[in-house]
Amino acid sequence: MGRRRSDAITLRDVARLAGVSIATASKAINNRDEVAAATRARVLRAAAELSFRPNVLAQGLVAGRTRAIGLLTDELDGRFAIPILLGAENALSHQEMSVLLCDTRGDAIRRNHYIRTLLARQVDGFIIVGDSNDVHLSLTADIPVPVVYVYCRSTNPADLCLVSDDEGGALLAVEHLIALRRKHIAHITGPQSWRAARDRAAATCAVLHDHGLMLAGGQPLHGEWSQHWGRHATRLLMATTPEVDAIFCGNDQIASGAAQALADLGRRVPDDVAIVGYDNWEIFAADSKPPLTTVDLNLQQVGETAVRHLLAALDGTPASGVFRQPCRLVIRESTA
Amino acid sequence: MGRRRSDAITLRDVARLAGVSIATASKAINNRDEVAAATRARVLRAAAELSFRPNVLAQGLVAGRTRAIGLLTDELDGRFAIPILLGAENALSHQEMSVLLCDTRGDAIRRNHYIRTLLARQVDGFIIVGDSNDVHLSLTADIPVPVVYVYCRSTNPADLCLVSDDEGGALLAVEHLIALRRKHIAHITGPQSWRAARDRAAATCAVLHDHGLMLAGGQPLHGEWSQHWGRHATRLLMATTPEVDAIFCGNDQIASGAAQALADLGRRVPDDVAIVGYDNWEIFAADSKPPLTTVDLNLQQVGETAVRHLLAALDGTPASGVFRQPCRLVIRESTA
């Protein structure tokens, strides 16, 4: 089991083994000058031999050591969290700051556990990544460091939330298809229980209406976020509404499935039917056949923005409210 | 910038604001008994008001607080690291222990930075995830806590490394195909520069040879780890060696591409050509058309094993050497 109190190796032990005072040992280990090279070597050797590990102590505050932020994510497969992590790290590359990612599995108990753990380990702020779906109960009151919510809304309007501009993304996709003179645009997307799916579907209908068009098939096709649903829905769609000449899909997996189904049906992409995906999950979208035009969420920028807000809050100028991260259309062969 | 020394809020301030002694404040905040409910509430309110954050101190060692391990990964997209993380967390779910994931981008400087950061934050051990490709320079000497290497070998044979049993995985796949009476088995895989690709290719040839068979096409087809390469290689293969009745692919993306190309060529899967993938990347393999039989790396078990070794080392019984994690064949429709 855990080391008992007596096992803990303290600076005193190191100093004794090296034959120096505690003060000198401290200086040697912390790379301060005022200590001869030979002495330093002796101390370091003793520390290594004893597997000495400093007991943190004031380090965090007194000596202004390396700082860190915690990134808590509900999302299991890392598809969204990882790019956000990369963006956050990029934004911190000039600072001497680290990002620690923890997986909460959408479990409040686990999340609180990690928050305690990370606070005890002196993180200077949190980025909390939701599933873009339901609202997060505000944790800010319980956390003595700045918090930024990403891909979720907080129950407290004074919190800072960064969300994706779903309406804007749908607008980009649909207007792109309209610019290609497509008249019969369908929408296949994820479960209606997802807010993102609902918002994009509503925006899609609204944009079409603004251009005097109707959604092909009459209404959005809600299903799973999977290739399988993409294939299935596309077959249904083409059977009932064969005049469809474009499909806007709720994510790249659905889009990939749609492309496969169209190939099976002998429809050419993009000549007969154009396809637009969503998320720009590179490994999927760029490697599909044909490569997919898709809406990029700018996740790295989201990570960078979150960090910038966190740093601003640490400097005493916190922001609040809901910020929408604009999306970006990546054009590939599926509409080219 | 960072809070200056004078800004730091100490327990003394909290105690003063709450009108109690430092000792009582400490007890209240640490949920010890010996303190009346009303007093505790007053202290907590004061602490919240001042955004008090304890200065760690002895906490980590003295009071046996929550412990943590660091998981450092080179791998960008989280496909391997995340399941390992989940497995590690599962193994720790009974302990009060946390897993902190950091992204090193295969960069030694960044890795060292994170090691320092995490050591200063009192992690009790490290899991270092490589890219399964080249050897890792041993870090164990510089780290005063146990280290387990996963998916890489260390330069120091005394280190503990957990690697995937690539030969065993290839054996599972090929023998499965042979049991289905396939006689013309081809192998499409990733770049020859990847050790995993080379090892599996060699094992594939060896197993075929043991059964008196030859690799269809004469030699393994090395290319990228992409659907695109899977499609391209399959077209080449079927053009030059039309008698192929099974393809063992180096990962699920290649396998998915192969399935697409076979569909385009009018070959039925699995009736005409069976396909086996590798990695069991669920979102890809299970959602492909048809769903892919594939080799599962048991990544969660790897994570659990790594944690168990770490806990054993913390208890004073470290292991060393190279352990091979056996793989598992997941049978789906592409060979059913």
Place this chain on the structure above:
DNA sequence: CTGGAGATCGAAAACGATTTCGACAATGCG
């Protein structure tokens, strides 16, 4: 009213570190 028993709290010691400052020796320089 008396005398415990138990709850509550604070003074002071302990703890594991860092930092200040004075002691001391070696060195340089005239």
Place this chain on the structure above:
DNA sequence: CGCATTGTCGAAATCGTTTTCGATCTCCAG
């Protein structure tokens, strides 16, 4: 040789926190 400078080191002060232990208060049975 005398004297100042410089480099090294340790005793002691300091820091923020936890823990021990004795003092005080409340409550209630006798």
